[in-house]
Amino acid sequence: MAKKTIKDIAEIANVSYATVSRALNDKYGVKEATRRRVLEVANDLQYSPNAIARGLKSRRTYTLGLVIPDISNPFFPEVARGVEEEASERGYSVLLGNTDWNITREEQYLSLFAERRVDGIIISPMAASASQLQRSERLGRLPVVFLANAPKDTRRPYVIIDNRRGGYLATSHLLLQGYDRVAFVGAREGSVTVDQRLEGYRTAITERGARYDDALVCLGDFRERSGYEAARELLAGRQCPDAIFAENDLLAIGVMHAVRERGLRVPQDVAVVGFDDIPLAAFPEIDLTTIAQPKEEMGRTAARLLIEAAQAQVMLQPELIVRGTSRRINNETPRETVGREL
């Protein structure tokens, strides 16, 4: 009773198993009566088509591989959700690959998924460097879509947001609020993403006539801790900033902790803007001004591109979301009175 196959059905329904296959797949050319009979038998038998056999024969698995650095980083669940939704709506399943920010595991997953004969791979590479690109080429014919982070000159499809513009929006916003010593805190990693956000920051700075200062740019890694440390350093430095643009929300939260720990107020003394708009950012207790990436939509789009085998390179628009950490309140002058803050 366990493993019913198309042949068992055929036997009971008194047809050849080829006919069963056709009936089950709604193929043209099987008499209505026959189809019904087959379907009924299949149902009685609790038949469950073997997707593996089907995949072997048809060379399509209706499976996508999703390779991300860390599902427990709040950015990725949203993305994964988008991918999963789009995929499942179109009859695809998603294999999850967590690389834990480990380049070797990233490579392993690429070949593992290739062995599993996924129909395509969505990857949010941890470092979109040249070597990365090279590796991706090794995948040969396997369709790949880059997500959120794409190698510099790849010809493969990707779905990213306009990171330059995002950096520009964040920085301009701060400058327009009257802050004029805006620092940048980011991950290093040789990440294209970071570079682009920094570029946007730079453009805004010079365009708005502020002076660009290397001492105001502080790089580390992508974790909260790093933001905290960067901010401590910046605040202790001679070029003490009055606003900090952190290139992701986790960093920004670290930054805020450092600021408050120093007895300074956000945003009166130091404004903070993040990037990504992770769910956390919207909590009243955090209330972080940030640049939103349409995470779920990005995931969906990537899945769609892959499934439709489209070659498009999609760049979505970031959105500035102004919250409490960057709103100048009634022209309050910063830094005169150093408040004791909760």
Place this chain on the structure above:
Amino acid sequence: MAKKTIKDIAEIANVSYATVSRALNDKYGVKEATRRRVLEVANDLQYSPNAIARGLKSRRTYTLGLVIPDISNPFFPEVARGVEEEASERGYSVLLGNTDWNITREEQYLSLFAERRVDGIIISPMAASASQLQRSERLGRLPVVFLANAPKDTRRPYVIIDNRRGGYLATSHLLLQGYDRVAFVGAREGSVTVDQRLEGYRTAITERGARYDDALVCLGDFRERSGYEAARELLAGRQCPDAIFAENDLLAIGVMHAVRERGLRVPQDVAVVGFDDIPLAAFPEIDLTTIAQPKEEMGRTAARLLIEAAQAQVMLQPELIVRGTSRRINNETPRETVGREL
């Protein structure tokens, strides 16, 4: 060049493809020289074994299905991570199924994964009711491990924490701090989990000699909003509580918002305890006392059980994590002065 098979290798290496298979799989009985030659050819050809074909023949796919309600709910990424890690360490891949709290999708995923011939399924069912149990039986021989939430009288393996004890710990903690009108806020859903936590709450209440009061138990759903509304209701009621135990952290955060919105202080006027210890809870801005579930470990354990085909029913221990939302500070008397709170 694209699709190299074992036969291509065989041809070049001048052996039968059976030998190639054996060489590639390190099977006993192939001469060292032959093995090396085969391996070399395989390498030259960039051979990628076809896991689909292998799966068809061997009837094992080395794939696990993970069915969860919502990957973007902060509880699940941690769990998923645990599952993924354990699985990948043991050579298994994970298919992700997001049900979006939709019972139909849950069922669909079960049969979909069955069709894909996964070697087993880890499911965190949204409602662990009797019908749930029934459905699970329909899966027949497919190994299933319940995760975090298990049907009441199932004989299948599961990995959960002791929810009664968790509820008990949370409530006792509040009572011991001197709060004596402790309310319970939870999701309804006929969830076994909620029932058990409520049971623990009850036990603590009666055991500590406080009076159990139906008016202090408020059920809704599992989202923050619901916690907010429940708390509003409780605070407006005649039996106004001085502490609220919310059966998950999201609810607890909703509760805190309601409390503060009313101009009451946490924890001086109303203490709050949550459940789950989602990453959010640890942020200084939230600083929520809560009952921790070892989420990642639970995921790992579930994967391990599945892979080892163990029949164990594992109950892990919850841990009380005391943070700011429930710490009585210097005997401060509650509710005398209603502070204006940020």
Place this chain on the structure above:
DNA sequence: GCGATTTTTGTAAACGTTTGCTAAAATGTA
């Protein structure tokens, strides 16, 4: 060197589908 062992290799049959081709049945036409 020769048979007896033991080790290595090859042959062929699965695994459960899909699908091109062909045969059979049904239908239409006259």
Place this chain on the structure above:
DNA sequence: TACATTTTAGCAAACGTTTACAAAAATCGC
């Protein structure tokens, strides 16, 4: 009714592996 045409059904060959079983080759004892 007979023939042409159109539908339906069956046969058999894949898809790329693994694995009994049998054959061939290598090794051994003497």
